[in-house]
Amino acid sequence: MKTQNFGYKKLYIDGQLVDAVSGEKADVICPATGEVIAEVAKAGKADAEKALISAKKGFKYWSKLSLTERTAWMTKLRSAILEKEHELRTAMVHEMGKTYAGAYEDIEAVINALEWYPAAMKNMREEQIPDYENTHTHKMISKPAGVAVAYLAWNFPLLNVGFKLGPALAAGCSIIIKPSMLSPLSTYMIGEILNSINFPAGVVNIVAGSSKEVAIPMTTSKIPAVLTMIGSTATGQKVIADSVTSIKKLGMELGGNAPFIIFEDADFDTALDLAIGLKFGNSGQVCVAANRIFVHKNIYEKFMKAYVKRASKLKLGFGTKENPEVFMGPVVTRSDRDRMFNLIEDAVSKGAKLEYGGKIPEGFPKNGNWIEPTIVSNITPDMDLFRKETFGPVAAIMSFETDDEVLELANDTEFGLASYIFTNNHKRIERFTEELEFGEIQINGVKYAIYLPHGGFKNSGIGHDCSHLALDDYLVKKRISTAL
Incomplete structure (x- = not known):
């Protein structure tokens, strides 16, 4: 490089x-x-x-x-x-x-x-x-x-x-x-x-x-x-x-700790695309990143299989103009990379499953701060991956069954910046836009622009x-x- x-x-x-x-x-x-x-x-x-x-x-x-x-x-x-x-x-x-x-x-x-x-x-x-x-x-x-x-x-x-x-x-x-x-x-x-x-x-x-x-x-x-x-x-x-x-x-x-909620009736491909982009874009170093991904149990296995497949194909590298195919670069410091490994270790020690990644990729400069795009499943609220803002390329995924359950989990955070929901149920949309405790609620898509307000609740x-x-x-x- x-x-x-x-x-x-x-x-x-x-x-x-x-x-x-x-x-x-x-x-x-x-x-x-x-x-x-x-x-x-x-x-x-x-x-x-x-x-x-x-x-x-x-x-x-x-x-x-x-x-x-x-x-x-x-x-x-x-x-x-x-x-x-x-x-x-x-x-x-x-x-x-x-x-x-x-x-x-x-x-x-x-x-x-x-x-x-x-x-x-x-x-x-x-x-x-x-x-x-x-x-x-x-x-x-x-x-x-x-x-x-x-x-x-x-x-x-x-x-x-x-x-x-x-x-x-x-x-x-x-x-x-x-x-x-x-x-x-x-x-x-x-x-x-x-x-x-x-x-x-x-x-x-x-x-x-x-x-x-x-x-x-x-x-x-x-x-x-x-x-x-x-x-x-x-x-x-x-x-x-x-x-x-x-x-x-x-x-x-x-800070942010955005919930990314995918219901059974969601447009699956759209949700999958955005779950990749909002987690691994900018190496996950984004305040509005998909920090906690909640997937309805009826589509959970399908999503996990597709998500791992997509993450495994992301091109890592030094994304100069001459390398337009690169999707994800390094994290900013060695201490930030170490923090990623600590988050993964904490989750796995408490029962989570490392689905993909979690390692230093081969073939990159040893003095760089490289880490693979990583997916961890079976996340629970006692894990740091649930509580803390990850600010890195580690996806925390958990399944849910009911609207009440996922709404409570989504709001169970000191942060309240961005949130994302994917569903075609209009009554559910009305309820979640009213009860989600976040300054931004994005439904079935994502848009940011200079003319759109960007602010949060709580901390x-x-x-x-x-x-x-x-x-x-x-x-x-x-x-x-x-x-x-």
Whole structure:
């Protein structure tokens, strides 16, 4: 497997590409080979403070621009990103093991967000409030909230950037983006693009570093008006706890434990296709992945046979542009692979059956983080595969008999992000859409788009990414009452 080196990438602060104040750098490791494929400036506390001051200045400028002016800059950025599409997609393949085809989803999210959110802001209307005594007129207007800080997960490097950058810039906020140190490369390249088009200084800042040195100083600062993140529930709880130095708006897209429920009357082929894609796509490293697959007992054996056959034919590899047939790459770190093995071991020790996979595939670089697509059956609620967000290519499958039984099992989780049901029984659909405790319920198919709300219940988060609802995180409301 041949990798390429992307050289050294700098922080982007106050409209400039800069080294870290400390001069510290960090290697970016390719999970497919274990090789160093780039070096990035590693931010520290001093850099975080510089970014905060820069964003504060940038907000004063950006918030005073008209929506038309902001849109022009966002359109310019969108065009510049499209010109670098191949380089950005290749970077994501190298930094986190995506396939080249899968990396397009990230590019699509960024360019769609930069186009869709200005239009959404333009369509936003002032809310008129009736006065029942006829003594005043009342209206609500929206204003940009202030500086936003965005903490991003590593699994969709640029999709996550798009989900935050689009609504923040359209709303009139400046933003500091902190990508994960596991996959900072493509986000740092966005900094280079911003610099190349002379994007207004301070409006967007990009810094990556440790939580202690970068995240905590920004979270505890009184400068940010908005803290938004995509990541684990544990990290979200930490950010919320650290944020109370001042009152900040919070937007959190956190962990998931999605039930994927296949009833006897489902379209079998559709359910099978999506059970493969939603479990093994992006190597299972997706917050809305099919985490627990429930199959009605009358079609359970048929499903298991077909599912194992399909999983066994998935092409593993380093999914560069030259390898379009690759469906699944490695997991992001060695510790994540070890975590997969621990989940499998825990389940099998408690009575589960390893149906397929569960091993390191042969013929791949030993320093890469490779694991076969894995299927484990006979899952029960006392197993970690039932309780925890797997975030890897291990499918947990169990059978059920009744609607009551599977509804109780599906809701038996601290998470509440996505859920999926496959049935043609309309009364059942009505019941499950009412009683499933998840922010998203997808019936007989799957669709995600920038205009569709993405948010969860319980420990899966606060607020929404995507859709007009995402703008709420970056706007504050004023009531204007005028005496007649």
